[in-house]
Amino acid sequence: MTVTGSRLVIAGAVLVACLGAPLVIDQTYQLNVLFRVFLFAGLGVAWNLVGGYTGQLSLGHAAFFGLGAYGLAIGSGKLGLPIPVALGLAIALAVLVALAIGLVAFRLRGPYFALATIAFAEVLHLTAKNLPDVTGGEVGLQVPLIFPPDAPSRWFYWAAVVLTALALAITALITRARFGYALLAIREDEDTALACGIATTRTKLHALMISAALTAIGGALYGSLFLYIVPDQMLSVDISNEIAIVAMLGGAGTLLGPLVGAVLLEIASELFKNLFQEAHLVIYGVLIVVVVLFLPEGIVGTIASALRRRRGRA
Amino acid sequence: MGVWSTAQAVLDGVLLGALYALVGMGMALIFGVMRLVNFAHGAFLMLAMYATYVLFERLHVNQYLGFIAAAALLFGLGVVSYRFLLRRVAERSDFMQILLTLGLSLIVTDGVQLIFGADYRQINFPLMSTSWRIGRLHFNAPWVLSFAITAVLAVAIYLFVMRSRFGRALRAIAQNRYAAGLVGIDVQRTQALAFGLGLATVGVAGGLLLPLFYTYPAVGEQYTLKAFVIVVLGGMGSIAGAAIAGLVLGVVEELTSLFWGNQWALVVEFAIFLVVLSVRPSGLFGSQRA
């Protein structure tokens, strides 16, 4: 069996194991925690396409996340569309907004790009707050349940696992294709990439649009699980930060980094809350600082580098 | 809206904008020298507000002197956190630096809540109710006083950075860190002091904001975003640019509130920010070096 072949088998086995988890775990609470783990894993992997592989630090992914949920809620609620159509509309909307954001923000580099993405997400956030006729404002908006009403937690968990698997598969395919090399080239040196004939802006735009589509699916799932959304929750800076933190802490630009980051952070955050009460955010902050100081390339990135060094020495 | 209302809004905008200017100048100092986007900026502002609050309530230090101690405290914290935390990630990607400041921000914000609780806190002093009128323009004494102190300090910081030997070292590092090292500037030490100075500046802003406002652990959040806007509008790293951008932002906020509605002020702010970024990424007042 080839290396790729055996990896595929392992990946398939892990996926089956993850999908089978609800047979063992039937508590809503634990499933909801696991849902969050895989949701943020999927979002982190999607973010990684732009943030990790292309090196464009987006801190505004809440925009796509929120558009996914609001697109679904407004499409099916106010416009009366069937749920799959509303979901499709939500994704299309997020992709279009990604295009708009990208056209402006990709002309900027480094921290400028990051700040532009924050500003875009905040404009959407505040506008959603200020237009209660469209979004329900802070009074909130009902989101339809997209899964059968009995045991919905299980369905949401499965959906999050599938989202993560989908994001990972897309990332794995891209990194092996010409498109993926173009992304890496941009990350390493954008000017040289341009000189080599890579259409840098278009490449970056495509990466952002794929990332936005996956993020919108995640947002729609999240909104539908909670049935009720408000702008301060769906479009907040906190969501953008959490997505980026999960990916960066796990290892930006590594395939499995965001997955590892999500497992660590989401479970830690839930445990800390139960163990430390009001102090849990301090502990969470310390965890972030410690990882940054001692694992400079994120968890997976640092381990991979260490392995590579050891192999090099041997 | 009449002429007087508009004039009053512009006046209030300048008074408010001066504080924004200080917040932005602190961020500009840090960004200019270290290329570091400090996501803990607002958390440190909040910390300065609490320091001033404690001095006033417990030790009865005058509300217009507390900011000095707050600034000193933040200067120390800045130098320490540079030495032990930021220096270790200085050569790494922007990503890790941003993560580190996000982590710091959580620790400071939740730490303050653990110590002081989540209650809103406000100080009271007789001057608060004192106001003067000139024509139909209205001047509230604490705002005028905070403005006066802010203006003096902003000019002092500007002159310090532009004229002093230390300021020259700062600017040399901002232009080219490696060349600065080669000509004998102690880059690490200067950066530690720059981070301290940046936090001290935002500390002054916090100390002077307390008499006008109230504080609670999450009060700083919005100022981090505001500082980003100011620094970009002013031209990343330009101290004078940040000062002017802060004033402009204050006036824009007040005029938006007057003519359109308070809840749109931040939207307009971010929209201007995006337009400037896409048309003139070097900022309204910066030199072309982005």
Add this chain to the structure above:
Amino acid sequence: MLGAAACKGGGKPDASAFHIGVVTSLTGPSAAFGQAHKNGFAVAVAELNARGGVLGKPIALDFYDDQSKPDQAVQGVAKLVDQDHVPIILGAYSSENTRAIVPAVTQKQVPLIIPTAVADNVMESKSPWVFRICAGADAYAAATIDFLKHNGDPKTIAIVYENTNFGQSNVKSMHAAATAAGLTIVAEEAYQASSPDYKAMLQRVASANPEVVYFASYLLDASTLMRQSEQVGLNPKFVTSAGTGFAAAEFPTEKGAGKFAEYTFSISQWLPSAKWAGSTQFDDAFTKLAGSHPAYHAMEAYASLLVAADAINRAKSDQPKAIADAIRQTKLETPFGPVAFDDKGQNAHPVLVTQVQGGQYKVVWPADAAETPLVATPAWADRK
């Protein structure tokens, strides 16, 4: 592995105590009110346990911090029910978070007693598992309009509100009530509470020259709004408000708006001076614990636990269904007033209109509860 880890985090349900779940905001922007909840509950726990707890066991509260985020509140319901096996939940603090957990408790079939959420959309699902102790935004608006109709019958009103669920719900209720009563709404202004300067917004209101202003504001914005009203010369005949900041213990004192609070009217759900037995005792116990006087949010938390304990004792059961049925039958005299729920789960709590007179809240409406007549609001220039 996670299952085991999460179990450890939740702690084994301790069989020697009766566990009641609380979802509230211990951190984040609403934490000040979450802490008021916590203290209010603590007073109730001490009092109830001194009387022997429920079903022969002391009461233990399992808190879940929702971080002032609605999704976390939902997570809290799942955790409290699945891990801690609580048969009843109290909370959340804010209207947003409460609205978010209503579907969750309905799905879990666990009763929820809502202490403080004023927005009326928390009750709109008509879930049989949801009960609310406090009066809602519609009741606030109705009481304010009723008061105005009988006291000078003004014709124009401006509504100023914080851009949150609380504010937006109150503006919706007041808009409907004022329109129905024939008042002209001359301005509706939303604001972000994070801004230190409201003068431009208040100038907009002043330029519409309303006879009445209705504020729906949080804690310390109320002080800032009143100070700055004086500065811009906003001087309506009636400054009315939907409680909260305008009804906080500090508001009429030097720690709040001080003399600028004088003559303002507010909706109140409860005051330490309320006529119901036990009010002063609660005030004393709370003050001893927290170091400051309680606002009605703490009282509402306290009362919700009294109601829960009463229902559990009557149900003689630790099963959610039995407890929910018992809550529905509640007829309890509490320091918050008599509590009984209608078929929608709403407690018909009387709403008072107070006026700040000489630094004190005085009840001025409804007529049968009034402590003193109202005092007309003088021009700013004529005040000392």
